[in-house]
Amino acid sequence: MQFNERIYEIALVEDDGALRTLLTRHIRQSGFPIRGYATAAEFRASAERYDLVILDVMLPGTSGLDLCRWLRQRSTVPIIFISARSSHTDRIVGLELGADDYLVKPVDPGELVARIRSVLRRHEQPAGRDTQDHSAIARFDGWQIDRRRRELFAPDGGRLSISEAEFDLLNVLVDMPQRVIGRNTLLEHSRDRLPGRDSGDRSVDVLVSRLRRKLGSVEGGRELIRTVRGVGYVFTGQVER
Structure with a gap:
């Protein structure tokens, strides 16, 4: 997907194979280049190439929370958590760690795409407004x-x-x-x-x-x-x- 002629590439780190396939297919059909990873270890080697990262909280081995900490030490790349944990406390923990949004499973693919666009819009729009208003x-x-x-x-x-x-x-x-x-x-x-x-x-x-x-x-x-x-x-x- 392009905002201001830029193509944004997305990573999805999700260990549930069926869900990973469903979400990557829907996101790709919505116009975003995306690649899925089953573990944090698989993702880390190519983390720097992506413009937005979707993380499952409960990953095997290194959790999504730990991976978020690792990413935040290196970049400000937008992060969206998806999780079966639905409590208000869990959402606050995710945001405290530096996530930009938090979506509770079961994930509706259409809503996830809308959240992706919203986060990327927050990333892209202010510069355009600043040239006019600030x-x-x-x-x-x-x-x-x-x-x-x-x-x-x-x-x-x-x-x-x-x-x-x-x-x-x-x-x-x-x-x-x-x-x-x-x-x-x-x-x-x-x-x-x-x-x-x-x-x-x-x-x-x-x-x-x-x-x-x-x-x-x-x-x-x-x-x-x-x-x-x-x-x-x-x-x-x-x-x-």
């Missing part, structure tokens, strides 16, 4: 966010690795500095770009926690996002465009 570069307290290249740089010039969903959340916060932003507002402004789809979903809170932790790897970074108990969040950075 400055491409925003700076705050020594930090720099490049919206066109979707990169975040710390005050020392080092590039900070954050996921697509984390970048989109930061993008919204940077647009509304020095004001209290509730969860509903974050969801409204991010549209389908964040994995949380309703006000009762803790996905936004999980993403804020993840982003705050990563910003906190630099002195003073954690304080950039302040919690207003019972209301929402405040981005405290002094933003310059």
Whole structure:
């Protein structure tokens, strides 16, 4: 499938052979080049070639959760979990590890394709909007966010690795500095770009926690996002465009 003339290649890591065959066939028929793998070991050798990865949580040997950790140490490639585990806690764990979406089995192939398109759209669309609605570069307290290249740089010039969903959340916060932003507002402004789809979903809170932790790897970074108990969040950075 192409967005802005780019062809996106997908990997599916799923040990159930029948399900792997069903999903790869449907995704391929929907226009996406895709290859299936039965184990994490098979996938790792060619992980760098893919633009989106679909992971089964309960893989033999190295689990999908461990494979997600391994991927996040190396790249910000979009990740969608599919799992028989349906509890809210399991979904939060998946998002905490850096996944961009989480789909519970039995998986409807049509819904999975829709989720793939949504995640890729979150990855691709902001640059196009930025050229019309925002400055491409925003700076705050020594930090720099490049919206066109979707990169975040710390005050020392080092590039900070954050996921697509984390970048989109930061993008919204940077647009509304020095004001209290509730969860509903974050969801409204991010549209389908964040994995949380309703006000009762803790996905936004999980993403804020993840982003705050990563910003906190630099002195003073954690304080950039302040919690207003019972209301929402405040981005405290002094933003310059």
